[in-house]
Amino acid sequence: MNLNRIEFRFSKGEETLVLDEPDFGVTEYSGIEATDYELEKSVNSNFIGERLKRKKVLSRPIAISADYLGNEDKSDKRQELIRFFSPFSSGTLTVNHLGVEREIEYEVESFHFTSQNIYDVLEFEIELSCMDPMFQDIVQTGEAISTWVKGWAWKFTLPFKLKERGEPKKNVFNSGHTEAPLEIYFHGPAVNPKITNLSTGEFIRIKRELTSDDILYINTAFGQKKVEIIRGGISTDAFDYIDLQSVFFSLQVGDNMLEYTSENGLDPQSVEVRYKNRYIGV
Structure with a gap:
């Protein structure tokens, strides 16, 4: 097994879509290492510095850019991707990064193609929002x-x-x-x-x-x-x-x-x- 790789596997009911070679090439991604935090602070009167009141972990945004490299008709694959990344259904994203595999629940925030014309490679971007920002083990x-x-x-x-x-x-x-x-x-x-x-x-x-x-x-x-x-x-x-x-x-x-x-x-x-x-x- 090649551990020097990253794989994104999307599951939605009985459907599964894997962004990995040879069909797909992931060109850019963000949001899998950590999410944003919010620190609520108050100023200390007559003292230096501030006082921490509470910490909050915010929902996790994940963004992925990929190219379709397969041999299927681009028009058919385009329609398949539009249907799969519909905002009307939630899903589970499983990430395999350097041999570490974990999953997270997601909602689709946006999906769009970035190809400039019909002759280019089919390029697309996915933006996800994970209400529960924590990744979990695959197996209970x-x-x-x-x-x-x-x-x-x-x-x-x-x-x-x-x-x-x-x-x-x-x-x-x-x-x-x-x-x-x-x-x-x-x-x-x-x-x-x-x-x-x-x-x-x-x-x-x-x-x-x-x-x-x-x-x-x-x-x-x-x-x-x-x-x-x-x-x-x-x-x-x-x-x-x-x-x-x-x-x-x-x-x-x-x-x-x-x-x-x-x-x-x-x-x-x-x-x-x-x-x-x-x-x-x-």
Whole structure:
């Protein structure tokens, strides 16, 4: 594999468009290393300098210029590009830069051709706006906090070993540049299940009893917060059962010691946490 390259792959539903040789040549790009920041400051009266009030990471603009180098009819390819980069549909951009591959959600801000006449190479420019400015891993990371381990599974053969209770906590390492929201799957049975980040003291507790057929699903992402109970493939909203002291916490950068608890001595079948590391750039 040639690592001295850059590839832009656009995905929109079932459609995919890759800006890479031999069909396309990327001539210029910007916005993948970082986005703009805003520092709100106030002047210190009677003292030198200023005081920082807050920091804000703004949405990310990404601009790409490319040439079409393929053998297809230029007219057909022109129509295909116009349709693909429609402002009426969102998409996911995956960037492979020197062997590092990450993705980000985007909206099309503008698309236009820069060719001077019909005989020139088909040149075009794309301007994207990413409301969430953070790149993410391509594949979601999953961690299981063991509850029962080394047990037999049907069919078993004699002699078999009885199940042992696993450790109800596990260290989860966030190797990204910023905090990462979680998806949590709490497989019943359990009474008032609770998961705590011992590294920060934050916890989420649901005041509800789960049967062995229930899965408690929690999403802590901004704008996507959910608490649901899944039974037989059917999801039911369970937001009203949240302990009021709960925090929809994210994984901090570095180590996060997560622990689950259940009241009345009931031990869940398993607890899974899933997340994607988030990055300032590629």
